[in-house]
Amino acid sequence: MCSKVSKADNDLRKLLSEKRLKGDEDRKVGSEVFDRLTLETLYKLAKMGYVNQLQGAISTGKEANVFKGVDDQGNFVAVKIYRVSTSDFKKMQQYIQGDPRFNVKTSNKRQIINTWVTKEMRNLKRALEVGVKVPKPLVAKNNVLVMEFIGDDIGNPAQLMRQTIISNPDYVADKILNYVKILYNNAKLVHGDLSGYNILIDDGEPVIIDISQGVTVDNPISRELLNRDITNLVNDFKKMGVEISKDEIKSKIMDV
Numbered sequence: 001m002c003s004k005v006s007k008a009d010n011d012l013r014k015l016l017s018e019k020r021l022k023g024d025e026d027r028k029v030g031s032e033v034f035d036r037l038t039l040e041t042l043y044k045l046a047k048m049g050y051v052n053q054l055q056g057a058i059s060t061g062k063e064a065n066v067f068k069g070v071d072d073q074g075n076f077v078a079v080k081i082y083r084v085s086t087s088d089f090k091k092m093q094q095y096i097q098g099d100p101r102f103n104v105k106t107s108n109k110r111q112i113i114n115t116w117v118t119k120e121m122r123n124l125k126r127a128l129e130v131g132v133k134v135p136k137p138l139v140a141k142n143n144v145l146v147m148e149f150i151g152d153d154i155g156n157p158a159q160l161m162r163q164t165i166i167s168n169p170d171y172v173a174d175k176i177l178n179y180v181k182i183l184y185n186n187a188k189l190v191h192g193d194l195s196g197y198n199i200l201i202d203d204g205e206p207v208i209i210d211i212s213q214g215v216t217v218d219n220p221i222s223r224e225l226l227n228r229d230i231t232n233l234v235n236d237f238k239k240m241g242v243e244i245s246k247d248e249i250k251s252k253i254m255d256v
């Protein structure tokens with residue numbers, strides 16, 4: 001028992017000392033992201049073996065920060081930490097309320113974020129189950145989601161589709177459209193924020209990320225979100241040299 005506790009203490013010390021937050025931006029992130037409850041959550045995840053080192057920020061987003069971590073077995077993991085101070089609770093509430101899977105009537109900010117993280121985890125699982133390539137979710141606890149790290153063996157994260165040169169654009173576009181189709185028809189989900197900024201290219205393969213706002217097709221806003229996703233894809237594909245119209249995409253998705 002004693003040795004377990006001291007191992008966990010050591011793990012947390014290691015986790016915090018090795019998070020290696022560099023530069024002004026990262027330091028700002030450090031103080032904003034690592035509030036007491038977040039530290040406690042990371043501590044529990046360290047004890048459970050999910051993350052025992054954080055190795056710096058991969059991204060500093062509007063509402064969350066994504067860190068590269070290492071688990072007990074030495075595997076890289078991606079650790080997404082929602083910031084309670086800057087999250088858009090109104091938007092989160094709107095998306096959660098229209099979702100029959102959740103019955104959350106609270107206006108408590110932490111509870112809303114925790115539900116949001118659970119929603120992201122469940123959407124990722126549901127996408128994986130039908131064969132969409134997304135990061136495998138490993139654990140969700142409070143405002144922290146730990147998932148499979150998408151990148152190379154030495155820890156370089158994969159590039160965003162919008163920020164990389166695609167060597168196989170037709171293949172990538174086709175794969176993405178098939179993912180949107182099976183997500184819609186089989187998982188009954190709409191991503192809701194799909195664009196080249198939420199698709200990673202890993203070894204020539206598209207991987208869809210950031211599915212937290214994804215809604216079930218019976219949500220009243222699902223059609224509007226699907227249309228927006230399709231518009232974004234038309235524009236992104238065009239930039240990659242793949243011409244396809246909104247109507248063509250719609251008929252591909254609905255063609256079951």
Ligand SMILES: Nc1ncnc2c1ncn2[C@@H]1O[C@H](COP(=O)(O)OP(=O)(O)OP(=O)(O)O)[C@@H](O)[C@H]1O
Nearest residue numbers: 058059061062063064066078135148149150157210
């Ligand atoms: N599983 C992962 N493996 C590797 N990198 C990842 C992973 N998940 C996210 N990232 C990186 O972190 C960035 C932010 O992730 P994500 O889009 O999920 O967070 P976000 O806070 O919603 O971002 P934003 O506010 O910019 O939309 C991604 O653009 C990607 O570069």
